[in-house]
Amino acid sequence: MSTPITVSPAGSTGPGAAVTAAGPDFEQIKSWKTPIALAIFSVLGFLLLVVFGRDGESTMRLSTTTDLIQLPDVVLPTRPTGIAVVALLLLITAASGWLVRSKAKVPIWLVTVFAVFLLVGFLAWASADHTIPVPGLLFGSLSLAVPLIFGALGGVISERVGVVNVAIEGQLLAGAFTSAMVASITQQPLLGLVAAMLAGVLVSFVLAAFAIKYFVDQVIVGVVLNVLVSGVTGFLFSQLLAPNAGTLNSPPRFENINIPLLSEIPIIGPVFFRQTLIVYIMYVAVACVYFGLFHTKWGLRLRAVGEHPQAADTVGINVARTRFWNVSLAGAIAGLGGAYFTLGSVGAFGKEMTAGAGFIALAAVIFGRWDPIRATLAALLFGFASNLQNVLSIIGSPVPSEFMLMLPYLVTIFAVAGLVGQSRGPAASGKPYIKS
Amino acid sequence: MKLELRGITKRFGALVANDHINLTVEAGEIHALLGENGAGKSTLMNVLYGLYRAEEGEILLDDVVQHFSGPGDAMAAGIGMVHQHFMLIPVFTVAENVMLGHEETGFGGHLDLPAARRRVTEISARFGFDVDPDALVEDLPVGVQQRVEIIKALSRDAKVLVFDEPTAVLTPQETDELMGIMRQLRDSGTSIVFITHKLREVRAVADRITVIRLGAVVGQASPTASNEELATMMVGRPVDLTVDKSPAAPGAPALVVTDLTVLDPRGQVLVNNVSFTVHAGEILAIAGVQGNGQTELTEALMGLQPRVSGGITLDGASLRNHTVRRILDAGVGFVPEDRTEDGLVGEFTIAENLMLDRSHQPPFVKRFNVQLSFLARFAEDKVKEFDVRSQGIDTLVARLSGGNQQKVVLARELSRDLRLFIAAQPTRGLDVGSIEFVHEGIIATRDAGTPVIVISTELDEVAALADRILVMFRGRVVGIVPGDTPRAVLGLMMAGETPTEEGAAA
Secondary structure, three states, X not given: OOOOEEEOOOOOXXXXXXOOOOOOOEXXXXXXXXXXXXXXXXXXXXXXHHHOOOOOEEEEEOOOOOOOOXXXXXXXXXXXXXXXXXXXXHHHHXXXXXXXXXXXXXXXXXXXXXXXXXXXXXXXXXXXXXEEEHHHHHHXXXXXHHHHHHHHHHHHHHHXXXXXXXXXXXXXXXXXXXXXXXXXXXOOHHHHHHHHHHHHHHHHHHHHHHHHHXXXXXXXHHXXXXXXXXXXXXXXXXXXXXXXXXXXXXXXXXXXXXXXXXXHOOOHHHHHOEEOXXXXXXXXXXXXXXXXXXXXXXXXXXXXXXXXXXXXXXXXXXXXXXXXXXXXXXXXXXXXXXXXXHXXXXXXXXXXXXXXXXXXXXXXXXXXXXXXXXXXXXXXXXHHHHHHHHHHHHHOOOOOHXXXXXXXXXXXXXXXXXXXXXXOOOOOOOOOOOOO | OOEEEEEEEEEEOOEEEEEEEEEEEOOOOEEEEEEOOOOOHHHHHHHHOOOOOOOEEEEEEOOEEEOOOOHHHHHHOOEEEEOOOOOOOOOOEHHHXXXXXXXXXXXXXXXXXXXXXXXXXXXXXXXXXXXXXXXXXXXXXXXXXXXXXXXXXXXXXXXXXXXXXXXXXXXXXXXXXXXXXXXXXXXOOXXXXXXXXXXXXHHHHOOEEEEEEOOEEEEEEOOOOOHHHHHHHHHOXXXXXXXXXXOOXXXXXXEEEEEEEEEOOOOEEEEEEEEEEEEOOOEEEEEOOOOOOHHHHHHHHOOOOOXXXXXXXXXXXXXXXXXXXXXHHOOXXXXXXXXXXXXXXXXXXXXHHHOHHHOOOOOOEEOOXXXXXXXXXXXXXXXXXXXXXXXXXXXXXXXXXXXXXHHHHHHHHHOXXXXXXXXXXXXXXXXHHHHHHHHHHXXXXXXXXXXXXXXXXXXXXXXXXXXXXEEEEOOEEEEEEEOOOOHHHHHHHHOOOOEEEOOOOO
């Protein structure tokens, strides 16, 4: 058994010199998921737009009456538009099938283009012989997305630091309630904002205390907190606010502020720059959280704690303290989102008025892959789906309104389940850090 | 800097992990802390690093008593640590990892990444490391990750550097390089504490050796001491370091693996066109540094990997794409590499764990009922046969020591009628006595005519057990060589260099 053996350097051309010092090998796995999904949607599109196609003209209004620059309405013949859209959908589906066959990946922009075409086709179909006010549709989408975006920012911060925040819903609701009450009593909407942040922080304190100090399962604490906040605000609403609506539940609302010049840009201006103070705060918040997370010491430490708490501990970062204060900060941001319900849009607190927005925000966090910008875009998508339902029921679309009510949730499910694929969250999110 | 530990005592409940330990490390020396797994070495260093608070004793640096309330204090005092499990954030770059905890910032807390990059480059250059400051840590090989850990410690001007089992993840060549780095650091005045249980390394690099057993210092030794002397001190009784093994009597080919390829969900090739044959009555050892596809290979054999192509036949019948159940029923016994994670259910009793993979059929289960009296008799027999030290068959497995846990796994697997036995890292983390027992069990299985595959990252173990050795590197087979191949050759093969065989084939 004593075979003489010598060693040749790697990569030599001798017999059996197969192993080289290259990096890991990759082999593309064929996944037919995307082409199949696109095919199904193409068939659905074909059924709706061609088989059950409608005749008439679809009008899209691009300007509001107060705009400086007036854009003409876009008028599309409904049935030909539908046929053209379906043709494009089939083309993209075929292209994606060809890509997978030749072992390439289907790029995300192709899927996005597909979705946009499908949307245009659907809008044209639903608005046959009606007019869709595009600025109004988008303005409403942003309004509905505001609390989602604040909630999602809170969710991103909380999860990035390692605490799963299911309590966003509770934080929104607590923020909505306290801001309505405080703003009504003081007649100062700004004080209402501060109160909303404090209420969100208070909910966070409970979450943080149980999750970080006592290692209770974070999801369970979050769910219980949602139920608790819902119960407490509901009780106080019927006992306190409803009988004294004039003094306790009629907060002054923020006025819309038109930003000079910017608000006159066609389509975009009226949507983004004729908003209330809370919305402008939101723009700043998104930018700050993004910059903070990825370019500052605060963000570096926060992400370190959420990814590998022990490593953070060994370089002298106090894991529990970092988690506690950042979860509190997340609560404050989510609380702002709650204030938007009462001070920005509705103008009074109503029982359970957040109606699951916190959970949609949570979905936006996951769909946005724990990135503040992407999560904001996801929240905008969900806001759009909600408002599309509003607009279509107003202009009288042939789709039953009960079905349209499902739309935002359907979009959420498809977005989170289908498109995300295998996105990776912070490694230590949801795991308590227990030191021995 | 001179480091002194005086009377350090650390308890976990009733267990005394460190019992009045005294240790002095002079400036500019490499001081080895030698002891078996579980002797209390890592606990002691975690006390030094401020991760644990000791019940008694004090830490002195240059004769000044220190009070550490956390790792931050220890680092500020000049103590650095290269952890056994790297304390690096996988999704951060090298520069971000190095700066974490002592970031240089500009306006508004804006990270000064260029400064961190310069720092990494400067320290890399000083020690001849080739580390890209902008590489993501998760993309780096473990050897380079370890250098990042060293850079991290040095960037904080560590004067005392603790290496906790640093060679466990390295190839023999990387180990030699690490020892060179340690000598270089020592010569520049850094005090080094080198924690290990590997005698060879201690003798190669240490200036002084302190041996720890069961949480207490048992004595000092000089690097000139023989392996046997050191082992005797470490274990507390004379140890036979060799395994008695008669030459193998290989029979017919039993397991035939052809062109086996395993992909991960992203399409990365983890096992790349692997082919080999195991004969009845021989031990094929699969050697290689951790993470070169050995784990995935065994999982593919057991039916635990979803994306497998190629052929696996046992005694002529195909095993590929069968369920784990059918593979077990075909007579494959399996000792997984992580016994607490994959081998046992900690909150089950010894008896319950012994029937885990036979819970679907008689004699253990009849008409949906667990046959408790049969199970009890069976468990009593096996506990005696495999010398599982416990308070009875109803002891929870989580309460057992690592060695006794592994004996339970062995008892379960070897008490079936086996036609193939696969043992992955069978002695990882075990004490010397249990290692001897496990090795004897594996050899007895071979001598009974069963084909055996042993996967190990420890060259000592490979050398002790193997009749033939298959070396893996980056998912491929570098070569299959005889069991008595010299360590130096195996070491080069583990780094991916292909052996050229002259004369008879292996």
